[in-house]
Amino acid sequence: MKILVCISHVPDTTSKINFTDNDTKFDTSGVQFVINPNDEFGLTRAMWFKEKQGASVDVVTVGGKDTEPTIRKALAIGADTAIRVDTEALDGFQVAKELAKVAKDGEYDLVIAGRESIDYNGGMVPGMMAKMMNANFVNTCVSLDIDGDKATAVREIDGGKEKITTTFPLVIGGQKGLVEESDLKIPNMRGIMMARKKPLNVVEPVAADTHTKAEIFRKPAPKGDVKLVDADNLDKLIDLLHNEAKAI
Amino acid sequence: MSILVYTESENGKLKKTAFEVASYAKGIAELMNTSVTAVSINASDVEELGNYGVDKILKVDNDKLSKFNADAYAEVLTQAAKKEESKVVVLSQSANAKYLAPILSVNLDAGYASNAVKLPIIEDNFTVERTAFTNKAFNQTSISTDVKVIGLSNNAYGLKENESSATVEDFTVELSDDNFGIQVESVDKNTDKVSIADAEVVVSAGRGMKGPDNWDMIEELADVLGAATACSKPVSDMGWRPHSEHVGQTGKPVAANLYIAIGISGAIQHLAGISASKNKVVINNDPEAPFFKAADYGVVGDAFEVVPQLIEKLKEFKANNS
Ligand SMILES: Cc1cc2nc3c(=O)[nH]c(=O)nc-3n(C[C@H](O)[C@H](O)[C@H](O)COP(=O)(O)OP(=O)(O)OC[C@H]3O[C@@H](n4cnc5c(N)ncnc54)[C@H](O)[C@@H]3O)c2cc1C
Ligand SMILES: Nc1ncnc2c1ncn2[C@@H]1O[C@H](COP(=O)(O)O)[C@@H](O)[C@H]1O
Numbered sequence: 001m002k003i004l005v006c007i008s009h010v011p012d013t014t015s016k017i018n019f020t021d022n023d024t025k026f027d028t029s030g031v032q033f034v035i036n037p038n039d040e041f042g043l044t045r046a047m048w049f050k051e052k053q054g055a056s057v058d059v060v061t062v063g064g065k066d067t068e069p070t071i072r073k074a075l076a077i078g079a080d081t082a083i084r085v086d087t088e089a090l091d092g093f094q095v096a097k098e099l100a101k102v103a104k105d106g107e108y109d110l111v112i113a114g115r116e117s118i119d120y121n122g123g124m125v126p127g128m129m130a131k132m133m134n135a136n137f138v139n140t141c142v143s144l145d146i147d148g149d150k151a152t153a154v155r156e157i158d159g160g161k162e163k164i165t166t167t168f169p170l171v172i173g174g175q176k177g178l179v180e181e182s183d184l185k186i187p188n189m190r191g192i193m194m195a196r197k198k199p200l201n202v203v204e205p206v207a208a209d210t211h212t213k214a215e216i217f218r219k220p221a222p223k224g225d226v227k228l229v230d231a232d233n234l235d236k237l238i239d240l241l242h243n244e245a246k247a248i
Numbered sequence: 249m250s251i252l253v254y255t256e257s258e259n260g261k262l263k264k265t266a267f268e269v270a271s272y273a274k275g276i277a278e279l280m281n282t283s284v285t286a287v288s289i290n291a292s293d294v295e296e297l298g299n300y301g302v303d304k305i306l307k308v309d310n311d312k313l314s315k316f317n318a319d320a321y322a323e324v325l326t327q328a329a330k331k332e333e334s335k336v337v338v339l340s341q342s343a344n345a346k347y348l349a350p351i352l353s354v355n356l357d358a359g360y361a362s363n364a365v366k367l368p369i370i371e372d373n374f375t376v377e378r379t380a381f382t383n384k385a386f387n388q389t390s391i392s393t394d395v396k397v398i399g400l401s402n403n404a405y406g407l408k409e410n411e412s413s414a415t416v417e418d419f420t421v422e423l424s425d426d427n428f429g430i431q432v433e434s435v436d437k438n439t440d441k442v443s444i445a446d447a448e449v450v451v452s453a454g455r456g457m458k459g460p461d462n463w464d465m466i467e468e469l470a471d472v473l474g475a476a477t478a479c480s481k482p483v484s485d486m487g488w489r490p491h492s493e494h495v496g497q498t499g500k501p502v503a504a505n506l507y508i509a510i511g512i513s514g515a516i517q518h519l520a521g522i523s524a525s526k527n528k529v530v531i532n533n534d535p536e537a538p539f540f541k542a543a544d545y546g547v548v549g550d551a552f553e554v555v556p557q558l559i560e561k562l563k564e565f566k567a568n569n570s
Contacts, residue, residue, distance in 0.1 A: 013497055014517070017384040017385050026381075037498045091359075093353070096354075118382055120381075122360075124350040124362060127354075128353065128360075138430065139343075140343055155343075156492060159438055160443075166429055167429065180485070212389050212391050213390045215388040218387075220386070220523070227544065227545050228540075229545060234561050240545055242565070245506070247505050248506065
């Protein structure tokens with residue numbers, strides 16, 4: 001089983017979100033970048049397949065040199081090889097094209113991506129990539145098992161879950177549930193040392209075109225002050241919710 | 249040239265989001281001087297779409313589509329968009345719509361903007377405002393392809409009634425085995441509870457509840473309000489509540505009309521995911537809890553005292569107002 005895990009390099013969840021260049025670019029100054037949380041769950045599940053079922057696990061990112069510490073971290077967690085497609089990620093379609101090429105060329109059976117990246121929240125790369133590769137696709141995947149040439153997955157739906165069986169090649173959009181929070185690994189010293197010796201292959205992009213462009217960003221308008229209601233006067237709260245907010 | 253809209257149904261009945269995406273599609277149709285065509289799969293009550301600006305309904309009845317299948321459903325919409333020569337296709341952001349939209353956009357070679365919150369601007373560039381950075385910002389995204397796919401965030405546009413006389417047309421689609429690479433073996437759905445995605449009101453609780461045994465009052469409050477229940481991340485990590493209830497930046501987004509947070513501190517990752525909700529209420533015994541800065545209404549008090557009282561008072565209110 002050859003597994004490819006797609007890693008998007010995103011600002012840490014505590015980052016202050018600001019923009020520069022007349023609000024056209026995300027301001028990266030002082031921002032810590034991490035493996036996209038959804039991808040980290042997928043990577044950890046991939047490590048399980050490696051340990052228990054002898055799978056090989058490579059990681060891939062589409063991005064500039066600045067993303068290398070993030071994929072090095074994935075190597076330190078235990079991936080075998082990292083691939084960086086050397087081009088700036090501009091939109092979901094372009095990234096999916098680049099990733100689909102890597103997945104096809106490498107003849108991967110299983111591609112694990114995340115449900116969405118927490119920066120741009122496109123929620124589109126895995127589905128696009130699956131269609132481009134003619135692979136099966138399971139989104140919002142919260143459980144994945146492999147038995148020979150069959151996969152069993154659980155997908156989260158609105159208000160419940162769905163059990164799915166399918167075959168390879170397969171792409172998943174994963175999230176928490178693939179593994180638990182407590183299963184996530186913080187790379188240890190040995191992992192970090194080993195990661196330095198592991199291959200990080202920089203590949204040329206196919207120079208896919210884009211379909212969309214992020215133009216101007218804006219931040220939500222600042223909120224007014226909270227209206228405090230006394231704990232012994234909950235009728236007031238109900239009145240506000242009914243008459244002012246019109247929410248009940 | 250018609251605007252195509254995918255109107256979702258469940259057990260043969262249109263979902264509320266179907267009327268919202270129809271309203272939004274009508275808004276676009278007005279900007280572009282064209283009509284609205286809805287696609288509905290295995291739904292019986294489709295005429296109602298005529299109240300929300302839909303001019304034509306392509307009604308698909310097909311046993312093969314009785315269970316949701318993203319690739320097959322995307323194929324239906326692809327064939328409909330080609331038949332109607334649609335330049336814009338609108339979907340909701342339900343779990344199913346988010347699943348099929350990327351597939352559809354590859355089929356149609358269309359640019360896809362997800363999480364849209366406003367009508368597009370069609371002069372010069374076609375741009376759509378969408379949320380980014382998990383609701384910490386908005387972004388104007390331009391779409392350069394001939395055909396465009398837009399995913400409308402739930403509750404971002406609302407329902408707009410717009411009387412039209414919708415015609416219903418049976419629509420047959422060609423599906424191949426390739427569209428069914430995924431088999432749905434079983435669906436486990438809580439049918440007597442509203443889902444977080446569909447809920448108008450969400451009652452959410454955090455670590456301040458001390459333990460899983462104290463959730464009875466949270467469920468009761470949700471019951472009285474017809475609300476979905478949700479929780480903070482540590483609550484689901486500790487197994488007090490199922491993962492499906494975890495909301496926030498790394499959990500589910502909440503765009504409800506009313507979000508009530510009980511014993512939740514208001515960490516940035518939590519607030520990010522729920523900020524699209526219209527009205528936020530916090531109940532917390534610590535007046536310094538960051539949630540008070542993000543909420544519209546707040547009660548400083550002990551949840552174990554406030555919530556039972558609130559339940560009683562809401563019951564009275566409901567009895568008097570129904
Ligand atoms: C990468 C990453 C991603 C994350 N993603 C998410 C996410 O998606 N969603 C999320 O929720 N969190 C997320 N978090 C966690 C987040 O940082 C907070 O730790 C979490 O939201 C805190 O949960 P809480 O408010 O329930 O608990 P606490 O922070 O412990 O707050 C409990 C609150 O309850 C109040 N309280 C205590 N007793 C009572 C009482 N008797 N009556 C009333 N109030 C009481 C306290 O005053 C306190 O404010 C993430 C963290 C990281 C690092
Ligand atoms: N630049 C990228 N490089 C590698 N993988 C990516 C990249 N962007 C997105 N992905 C993958 O696609 C998933 C969904 O991303 P998105 O569609 O951008 O929300 C992420 O969780 C990643 O697994």
